[in-house]
Amino acid sequence: MSKLLLLSASREGQTGYLEHALPMIDNFLATEINKILFIPYAGFAMGYDAYEQKVNTALKSINKSVISIHQFSDPIKAVDQADAIAIGGGNTFYLLKQLYDNELVDAIRRKVNSGTPYIGWSAGSNMAGLTICTTNDMPIVQPRSFKALGLVPFQINPHYTDYQPPNHNGETRAERVYEYTCANPDKYVVGIKEGTALKRCGNRLFLNGQKDGLVFRDGEGIRTIKADSDVSWLL
16 A cells, blocks of 8 residues: 655745654654655765754654665665655656666656655655656756656656746746646646645545645646645546
8 A cells, every 4th residue: 555745845935944844754654664765866965874863853843854866885775674755855857867867766656656655855755656747847958768656657857936027027837847747638637736745645636735736737727626635536
């Protein structure tokens, strides 16, 4: 049974790092799971050791901790033996390239589909979708493929916002997602706003948090999904 917690972001507003997500993470993980395998590749610019420490500092208050995959000589074995897996935010393209380069895409998919809990935020949530084609990031490197983990049968757009700065003439987020749906008319895209998360338990899917989400599909317009609602129909 798949168990996924896909957070839009590591912060909401002016809150501390992962602060808003701690109750969701604590509720999501079984009490006996205290150590989480962390995949820091998206945050390469800050350094993997620093990223690992940052996450551990945030999780200390709920008595959880992570150990980064870069600490292991055999990353595939680390995935196979993990009690839970978390993938943090950063650059989605760099993250996916590293997953492919280390032959981890199939290993993570297999492990999570067997029931191991998966937590992602930002790029880590993007990675749970079918592809990374609806990320907000710059393509700073070229991964082997845009195909992601495919833990859910739709696309994810984290950090979704309707805000457009005054006098800004670039595309809105909705316009960018619309372009994707025009090119891929059979695919759903779910926009999740900061402070919210998609939570999957087997064949049930929920939007957690206090903000509505949005679903895009070609020919169907934009559909609002209410906060704290059951969206299992997306599966």
